[in-house]
Amino acid sequence: MSGFFTVLSHTADTGIAIEADTFAEVLEWASRGMFELMYDLGDSAAERSVVVEVAASTAEDLVVDVLSELLYVSEAHDVIPCRFAIAAVDATSARVTIGVTPMRTELLHGPPIKAVTYHDLLVEESDDGTWRARVVFDV
């Protein structure tokens, strides 16, 4: 997978910026980035897989909705997503397979994220066909 994410500086909250070759990779890096802000994923082994399917009306909304769904899965099921694969994606729908490990306090290294915001949200394809995105989280 190509691309990367960087951590944005924000006074009260936190966020990530992503650069990637494809929209699918944007989704994958955004998912990974959100959980790496909270947890030291390191070499955590996934104990099982969960499939998340999301549809939205725009690419921006799709990013927010996928990340929000992963937060829900994590907190509702007491698991930490540690492996991410975008099984299928187009501009308005995505199927994401995550590998999860049981929630453990010792993996926590950042404050738990409460929600994915629309503030300063950016998802765009550049003229050269690569993608960049920016997402701010409430912590």
Place this chain on the structure above:
Amino acid sequence: MELERTSDVIWEIPASEGMRVPGRVYASDRLLVKAKEDQAVRQVANVAHLPGIVDASMAMPDIHWGYGFPIGGVAATDVGAGGVVSPGGVGFDICCGVRLLASNYSLDDFIDHRNDLMAELDARIPRGLGKGAIASRALVGAVLQSGAKAVLDAGFGWEGDLDRCEERGTSPGAVPKLISQKALDRGGGQLGSLGAGNHFLEVQLVDRVDDEEAARVFGLSQGMVVVMIHCGSRGLGHQTCTDQLREMGAAMARHGIGVPDRQLACVPVESAEGERYLGAMAAAANFAWANRHVLAHEARRAFAAAFGTSPDKTGMNLVFDVAHNLAKVERHRVAGRERELCVHRKGATRAFGAGHPALPADLRPVGQPVLIPGSMGTASWVLAGTDDNPAFGSAAHGAGRLMSRKAAKRREPGHEVRRELEASGISVRPGSVKLLSEEAPYAYKDVDEVVDVCHRAGLATKVARLVPLGVVKG
């Protein structure tokens, strides 16, 4: 963005570029410097675009960069004139707030029982990750409808507690069926838990009293050990806001509303979507009132166990419980006329003055207790609301962050922050030592200066200063 000074602690952003009213920031020169460095002042101007907003888009002295609204933001919209409600003006942690308990104990008592007390609190107060909770999930249905009253009826807390809660601990108009199954899955098992981040339970000492009469009425005195609890509606509230924001974004187009930041999504209060949001918000708020109520109950039990007595002998009466993330329909005078307004307080504390009919009879002579927590190494404050408050009965809600989390984390590791706090006599029981670095005292502004600006601007007046003795963090 240019600001015009209108008094020693008030700064105006002239209305321009789609702003319906000016912006108004309450700050000293020093407090304003940081707000101007990032997007906080721009966010005050953005909020001024909301349909129906009256007077000004305001920011309290603890203003800092948030998402959509600035933290410390106050905005009131005229309900009868198409005024909107915006979930961004409440935030994801619906009804996050602060509760303060008095006690019969002194500093010497605390020192004599420090280890036992901190061990009891450490063991009893669920925090951090996971679903550890004091109260049963089975209570959640009743809690969503009637808040703190539901847990009081289930045996948590004391009869007089509700008299000392904003809204008596129950937000009116709650519609529990609007709380999604996802919100219940996420937070239903968290009733009676702190969470993490900047949430805490602190044992504090009243180290100074500025207003003896108000302190007496509140039930505080110099040298008293008190307990402050800061937390909100946990995953249930976070998911409720997420659900509602998604619906509201789509509804805005139907109402022909545009805003400069998507997190400011809004709809008229008097619309089907507005009523849905307020109904869901009130139900999530009821979870938060009940959450703090249950935690306070457990704190009383922890003190009783540590001091070898029963909870009713601890003197841990409720001083007050007040929210700082809420939108409420209230009546205020604007331009000489009383109007029904939807007052958004995003990181701002309700601060009603003496004589306000919403206050219980015993508080009416002096005004509402306004609780302003600082950082875990400095101080917190109790103020009293003023009857001529210029910000729709609102004041600051905390010290306000000075450093980003990233910068604070770089400065010192969590174990070093803990060592320094312990060396200064503050016992720390963290859910995660690593997370302490982001909440270090140096990451926050000077709470004394924030409170001083509140006092000078007439937002609220100083009553008592509290210093930390023991900190239980998420």
